[in-house]
Amino acid sequence: MSLLDITDLTVTYSTDSGTVHAVNDVSFSIDEGVNYGLAGESGSGKSTLAEAVLGLLPSNGSVESGSIEFQGRDLTGLSERERRDVLWEDIAYIPQSAMDSLDPVMSTGAQIRQAIQTHRNVTDDKARARVRELFEIVGLDPDRIDDYPHEFSGGMRQRVTIAMALALEPDLIIADEPTTGLDVIVQDKIIDKILEIQDRMDSSLLLITHEIGVIAETCDELSILYGGKAMEQGSVDNVLVNPTNPYTMGLKNSFPEIEEGDQDPVSIPGSPPNLSESPSACVFKDRCPFATEECEASHPDLVDLPNRNHRSACHHVTKAAQMRRDATDPETWGIPDSHDESDRGEVLLETDGLEKYYEQSQPLLEQLRGNDPNYVRAVDGVSLRVRRSEILGIAGESGCGKSTLGETIALLKQPTGGEFVFDGEPYEHYADGNMREFRRKVQIIFQDPFDSLNPRQTVRQLVGEPLTIHDYRTEERERAIIETLEKVGLTPARKFLDQYPHQLSGGQRQRVAVAKALVLDPDFLICDEPASMLDVSLKVNLLNLLRELADTEDIGIVYISHDLASLVQVSDRLAIMYLGRVIEEGDVESIAAEPKHPYTTSLLAAAPEKDPTVDRDRVLLDGEPPDPVDLPSGCVFAPRCPKAEDECRESEPGLDTVRSGEHRAACYFPDGETPAADDLADDRSGTYGDPEFSSPASGDSASD
């Protein structure tokens, strides 16, 4: 018998501007012990679906029709009280943002205890014992159950919510984007943990995510949602290997993968549909290259494909093989194929041993004694070179100093040491009254397209503002703005001029942010995680745009991200950072193919694989980066490194320790010709359960 049966579920939200049809006639069922994936872009209705199952829809959302049967009971018909009994006892929930989903003024242990005692009549002592047990299961120190959420890092907080979900051994766990916002290494660890535990407890899992890679690796079956409709469902092996729906094909093609670094990922142009009316035509028709009149007439029903567990909602299922072939070609999607390698030009920016230290506040007494304060070495001796029309990717975990490096080379922060040369002039030249010139030539694009645009300015004002500040092209202002908007793909530009940011979609907003940076015709662009908030298909759009800009406009770009897969797609050269230092640098191809530094190897290995037939060896790094104030002597990576020897702990390897051509790495024992991942995995097999707190950093993560 199936555990959860969803039949023809329709969920709507009533808003000031009418009804939003978030989920339309979606059906699927989850069997006991099965991992089920729900994939789709934002706005596809996947989170709404989870909320409907849990009864957590916001007050303006309601289940219009359909049924949600859990173990034969219809959840939609339950009273508040009955529903509360089902929640957590039978269905537990792992929320999206681990950072804010724990009550900040309640100790983590108490929150889990609360979950237990709400449903079971147990004594405090017994509940505490259970919490300790749970902490142990998810790999947290059982002695920390009285700590508050802010004393844990993001990954550890997510472990706490997992522990909470397990507390009553529910039959079904719903995980809503459990790893979004976490670093790729932490993400890998969390997914691994969820799978391991869920295996042991024999419960079912409903995993909601926009990363098909994660689903490919963890789930047995999946549904692909788009515009509140199930586009394709069935077993993961069938759907992801041989998609029959154009949307699935697009989604799969836009998911960047490290191995195909030389190929441009293919994006799905356009933006998600307007859901203000219940769909009459195929929801995907506006973006679908294969759309015909038939698609206009009605939304296709899910059709069972013969002889396998696979259903697809497309009028053209029969032509699937043909479409699959065409879908990998960017031209099918109306994207011009413009990949002409232009030569890299002269060196634009050069740093040598660049440093940015932060002084730590120290007690008055220490100051009086004249003791030197401690420094946080956010950027510690970084030497980089960026040429014109070159994209340098900078990768690393959060806290490795990559954003500080970006702000330092943008001179938004003053370097505390080292050489800095831009366009032939040293830092002192710019600091000495020529900052305005520098500000025009160097532009920075920030992480969040939602916060970095002033909501009270129109696109015209937003993009025009830099022109006014720098008194640049003021006499042909309007033309400059329109040209730039067209350059970033906002066409027709006139249509956007008078719009406010909230009227634009996420992808369009990010384009406006890019236009704002480009309107001054800069020579150099610094992008700090510009795509981390965007859906896959929008992310690919942005990456392609940057690539094109570098190729045609001759500008140098530094692209900072923790997402190695997209870095590999877009960059020419890569620099891997760990704790303020560059530990490996070189051409993208050679780093992706033959990483030398064990840290790079593990970063590469942590990126999920979208092809479910490929078995990836998980390389799970222990612990978290050490405290940047009190660094270990020798190689900073040694405490987490599986290959560390005494030599590593004694002296620090320089970047030139390993060198082949342009490719350099700071390691005494570089990963050699043998496939690196295997080698590591052998060393590490069975040890991934090592608790995070064994690292010296655990105490310090509390301070942020």
Place this chain on the structure above:
Amino acid sequence: MSEFQRFLAKRLAISILLTLVAVSVIFVVLRLLPGSPFESLVTAGNLSQQQITEIRAMYGLDQPMWRQYLSYLQSILLFQFGYSILRSQPVWGVLAPRLVNTLILLVPALVTTAVLSSLLGMYVGWNRGSKLEKLSIIATTFLRSTPVFITGILFVIIFAYNLELVPAFGMRSISASPEGYVETFASLDFLHHYILPFTVSVLYYSGDFLLLARNGVVEKRGSEFLKLHRAKGLSEMQQLARAGRNSMLPILTYFALRLGMIFQGLILLEVVFGWPGIGRELVLAIQQQDYPLVQAAVFIMALAVIVANLVADVLYAYFDPTVSTSGGGAA
């Protein structure tokens, strides 16, 4: 020394410094006022020049300013407030009963309103958009923004003159002559006089707490951790309790600060209801330039505010685990 002790020591040191500053400001400001406490006596012609000089010498007012300042500091920090110039009795003997009268009226009123209005505020914040929410906001904002003497007079007109339920004036009836605090306060007669000013001050303070609590809960209502609490199967009231607990900090701070300011009394209220409190006494003392009395009263008020601030800081650190007591920039 633990981190918390160090934090406490630091806060204490700051408080002491602040007290010193406050005390000095009082001293200087009073001396800057034109005239002296004996002016009225002199103009009335009751005192000869000889007598004035003697009295001035007796109070030490003939000494140089810095010497006066030093001896002032010395005595006030030892809580030696001296003699009232116009009343010829120890300052503390004048102030203490007035202070008690004020506190016995305002402290219960503040506590009552802090508890009731905050709970109501949390409830209406949770049920946002309800009629009760709109009604309570309008009512309390109205009460908060109307000068307290108008509300007071209105209440007096309705309940004292028209309905004749309660007396309009004073703390005890004129015929009563109680000895000591217990006799004064532990009587039905007192309670009879107490109800009206108590109610008016409860209403006067209610708006701030209601709005603070409501806004706190409204802000927390959509937060992720409440969603998780809901998913855990907590009942509506339990969720509201968590939301309330999370929005307690501003209420707590505001309560502590208000508590400190209560030592100044509610002058207008005391005047309307003829309540023999400290606020009224202070106004009189300033009018008459009774230096020792004013100095002592203002010192007590300043001290109360400073201590309340200190308490607020400490409570903050206790109630919000995320507040860092080390004061470092990292937190």
